[in-house]
Amino acid sequence: MSEQRYDARAIEARWQRVWADERTWEVTNEAGGRDAVQSSYVLEMLPYPSGEPHIGHLKCYAVGDAIAHFRRRTGHRVLHPMGYDAFGLPAENHAINTGVHPRESTAVSIASFQRQFRAWGISIDWSRELATDEPEYYRWTQWIFLELYRSGLAYRKDAAVKWCPTDQTVLANEQVVDGRCERCGAEVEVRQLEQWFFRITDYAERLLRDLDEIDWPEHVKTMQRNWIGRSEGAEVSFTCEELGIVYPVFTTRPDTLFGATFFVLAPEHPDLMRLAAGTPYERDVHEYINHALTESNEERGAAERPKTGVPLGRTVTNPVNGEQLPMYVADYVLMEYGTGAIMAVPAHDERDYEFARAFDLPIHRVIADADGGDDDALPFTGDGPLVNSHKDFDGLPNREALERIVDWLQRESKGHATVSYRLRDWLISRQRYWGCPIPVVYCDGCGLVPLEADELPVQLPDIEDYAPKGRSPLAAAEDWVNTTCPVCGGRARRETDTMDTFVDSSWYFLRYCDARNDEAAWDPAVLREWMPVDQYIGGVEHAILHLMYARFFTKALADLDHLDFQEPFAALFTQGMITKDGAKMSKSRGNVVSPAAIVERYGADAARCYVLFMGPPDQDAEWSDEGVEGVYRFLSRLWRLTAETAQRLSADDADRRDWSGTLTAADLLDSAGEGPDLQLLRKTHWAIDKVSGDLRRFAFNTAIAAVMELLNDCSRLREAASAMTLAHALQNAGSLLSVFAPHLGAEVYERLTGERVWEAPWPQADPALLESDVHEIVCQVNGKVRDRVSASADADPDELKALCRSAANVRVHLEGKEIVKEVVVPGKLVNIVVR
RNA sequence: GCGGGCGUGGUGGAAUUGGUAGACACGCCGGCCUUAGGAGCCGGUGGGCGUAAGCCCUUGGAGGUUCGAGUCCUCUCGCCCGCACCA
Known part of the structure; x- marks a missing residue:
């Protein structure tokens, strides 16, 4: 009687054993390169192993695996590897609380992830598995660091940086969201510290331009464009004659230069006290600066906050007309952007206008309304002809005047056209233990000395006390810190900061291609076969951070002749979040759906099909327990009908003979005419066509619905149609479904054909059967x-x-x-x- | 404020190029089978009127283009995401 029940657990265990024993999903690196064979690299974003995988992982791998299977069945050699983003704060914080070494707790999590991925039946090439905390891996992370250092792309600088008081480490700009630590939510502080940076700003233009070359969702490209924040404009020099200091400012509106009526510096500007010294405002300036620096970013950034500021008691000369402009310090000017100083044109800029009104400063209109009048209310930020500027420019449309003024500034050496970016250099040092050590030492004699490649890896030492104390816990590991200088042999101390874990994940996709190479990070010839990744899959939360960093690494490594392509991910798919009770799943909310429990109850095939059936995979979707059951029922029906049909087939010798699994309309026409057999045959080919098309456009939900329709017809026509037609339909249903439900797909296919579905070519729809008479x-x-x-x-x-x-x-x-x-x-x- | 996206039954969603709105599934209703069902099978299910045939209404709202609009255009309302005093 157990034969009559769909036993997902038994079926799944059976096929998982076959795939593991036979290493079905391993691929070798062919010497011929990617032209010789149709190679395809399908990759899901590197998971951070913490506890066990959540439902979002299941969806991500269900999507990726469907793509990987579909490509294999349509003639590609598919690279589909797996690894773990194993360094990181959660394991370290756990260590602080429990004393368990992060390596141990991470290993436990990794084992749990491995178990789940196998239980889900994801078609992974396990021979290339890696974890970023293994010395065999981070040795090459350190090598890349040194390559960047030697080319000037890694450097140290003293700067105002973001400090998370909870995580006790500095953060990159990208890791601060609304003034809070992206990881733990604590409000960040600003500290003046010397830190390690990667010069990603050198790549701003290329990171922006090459977005046009890649097949990524438009919203992700838009987010990156916003983040890079390119503005065209001019740098113009204003001079404080009294002190003989030149202040360049960046402006996107050089056409409004003649309307400048004051000049503003950011509260962080280093010259402020020098400027105010000896003026009546010295004390006020001092107080204003102190106050501004104690305010949080959030307070300062509040949009509708009234303008504040203090005069400096000095003036600068406007280079275009020699006018003396009073100088101010005001917190609406940011030190991080441009030069930390602005020319203020209240007539044509809303912020300057507000400030001018608050401080009763003159407002000079220099651009008329589009029709030449001056009726429009100030500030006027639209386009129009220049007025009250200079006889050479008055009357010109402002956009044209802008260019002429920049040319003129350039000739007069008072300024030049330039481009400004919002993107900042990537701060990569962290004052934490569980990360990749930065491979440099500080020698008493030679100063900062980078290690040589053959001295790698700099191994992370074991320590007793993980608690951060405002500096890396590594600083207390005296035996490790004290070393000798590789140059002079004298006393030296190791760098105790570790790297941002985003560094680890900025190149792992390269390592997979040549994962067991212990001579080099990779062989460029091997990379040529697989890279760039043909289809990358992951959550949209990495739209800026990981995806921007990985693109930067690829370009930098290409410039250093280690790669011969410019973009790591040719195509990107971002899957939507699965919510429960209308919100993101989280332990604190208590709305977490455990994939392990779902797989235990309904099987991996049902779980995978359901997360794909919920809706378009790039959209958020609300979890429903009834929904999984529905999909489970569908799989059960497929199984039962297959068992029944297989029995009928073996009982009926007539239907059994010459069974090839391929039917055409001609096979059925003379026996059945336009009857149920032909109907079912048509439906079968309709489903083949529908699923093939849907897979190409990632419409997994409608592809599964099409197989459901086919099965519904099979059920409906099971009495009327011949066993052969029914078997043909079910065999194809199993074949199509196997990209979503690989175990049941294999089971159904084998029962009806004796063959292995993953070795069978993808079914082809017969065009003659797609059109009805x-x-x-x-x-x-x-x-x-x-x-x-x-x-x-x-x-x-x-x-x-x-x-x-x-x-x-x-x-x-x-x-x-x-x-x-x-x-x-x-x-x-x-x-x-x-x- | 700027940029991007989305509004379709009780619910998730489908409608690929302007051509039958609501595929598929959940839920619900009715029936069969069963000692029993949180199993299975069959049928029904956008709203209104009607015994029925059928008629009217319906894709957030208002206009428009078209023989024909969920789809295209204009305006408008609501929600979500990203950026935001970036000069």
């Missing part, structure tokens, strides 16, 4: 459906018109009316327009 034609009168008629596929428009006019309900609606027009869409509809 008879079409149902919709009959509309004035655009409203009034009847339906059937017509042969080759009926000409006049026949269709006649057919429709005579349809019973159409005649009712034509009664007493005059036919004005008839529109015919062959094979679809006829619309009769009447008056």
Whole structure:
């Protein structure tokens, strides 16, 4: 009797054993490069192993695996590897609380991830598995660091940086969201510290431009464009004559230079006290600066906050007209952007306008309304002709004047055209233990000394006390810290900061290609076969951080001749979040759905199909327990009908003979005419066509729905159709479904054909079976459906018109009316327009 | 404020190029089978009117283009995401 039940657990265990024993999903590196074989690299974002995988992982791998299977079955050699982003704070914080070494707790999590990924039946090439905390891996992370250092792309600088008081470490700009630590949510502080940076800003232009070359979702590209924040403008020099200091400012509006009426420096500007010294404002400036620096970013950044500031008691000369502009310090000017100083044009800038009103400063309009008048309220930020500027420019449309003014500044050496970016250099040092050591030492004699490649890896030592104390816990490991200088042999101390874990994940996709190479990080010839990644899959939360860093690494390494491509991920797919009770799943909310529990109860195939069936995979979707059950019922029905049909097939010798698994209309026409067999055969080929098309456009939800439709027809026609036709339909259902439900797909296929579905080519729809000889034609009168008629596929428009006019309900609606027009869409509809 | 996206039954969603709105599934209702069902099978299910045939309404709202609009255009309302005093 157990034969009659769909036993997901037994079926899944059986096939997982086959795949593990036979290493089914391993691929070798072919010497021929990617032209020789159709190679395809399908990759999901590197998981951070913490506890066990959540439902988002399941969805991500269900998507990636469907793509990987589909590509394999359509003739590609597919690289589909797995690894772990194993360094990171959660394991370290756990160590602080429990004393368990992060390496141990991470290993436990990794084992749990491995177990789950196997239980889900994901087709992974396990021979390339890696973890970023292994010395065999981070040795090469350190090597890349040194390559960047030698080319000037890694450097130390003293800067105002973001410090997370909870995590006790500095953060990159990208890791601060709304003034808070992206990881723990604590409000960040600003500290002046010397830190390690990667010069990602050198790549701003290329990171922006090359977005046009890659097949990524538009919203992700937009987010990156916003983050890079390119602005074209000019740098213009203003001079404080009294002190003889030149202040360059960046402006996107050099056309408004003649309207500048004051000048503002950021509170962090280093010259402030020097400027104010000896003026009556010295004390006020001092107080203002102190106050500004104690305010949080959030307070300062508040949009509708009234403008504040203090005069400096000095003036600068406007280079275009020699006017003396009073200088101010005000916190609406940011030190991080541009030069930390601005020329203020209140007539044409909202912020400057507010400040001018608050401080009763003059407002000089220099751009007229589009029609030349001056009726529009100030500040006027639109376009119009220049006025009150200079005889050479007055009257010119401002956009044209802008260019002429920049040319003129350039000739006069008062300024030049330039481009400014919002993107900042990537701060990569962290004052924490569980990360990749930075491979440099500080020698008493030689100063900062980078290690040589053959001295790598700098191993992370074991320590007793993980608690951060404002500096890396590594600083307390005296035996490790004290070393000798590789240059002079003298006393030296190791760098005790570790790298941001985003460094580890910025190149792992390269390592997979050549994961066991212990001579080099990779062999460029091997990379040529697989890179760039053909399809990358992951959450949109990495739209800026990981995806920008990985692109930067790829470009930098290409410039250093280690790679011969510019973009790591040719195509990107971002899957939507699965929510529960309308919110993101989280332990604190108590709305977490455990994939392990779902797989335990319904099987991996049902769990995988459900997360894909929920809706379009790039959209967020709400979890429903009833939904999984529905999919489970569908799989059960497929299994039962397969078992029943297999039995019928073996009992019926007539149907069994010459069974090849391929049927055509001709096979069935003489025996069955237009009966149920042909109907089912047509539906089968419709499903093949539908699923193939849907897979190409990542419409997994409708692909699964199509297999459901096919199965519904199988059920409906199971008595009427022959066992052979039914078997053909079910075999194809199993074959199509195997990209989503690989275990049951394999089981169904094997039962009906004796073959392995993953070795079978992807089914091809027979075009002759996709088109029916008879079409149902919709009959509309004035655009409203009034009847339906059937017509042969080759009926000409006049026949269709006649057919429709005579349809019973159409005649009712034509009664007493005059036919004005008839529109015919062959094979679809006829619309009769009447008056 | 700027940029991007989304509004379709009780619910998740489908409709690929302007051509039958609501595929598929959940839920619900009815029936069969069963000692029993949180199992299985069959049927029904956008709203309104009607015994029925059928008619009217319906894709956030208002206009428009078209023989025909969920789809295109204009305006508008609501929600979500990203950036935000970036000069």
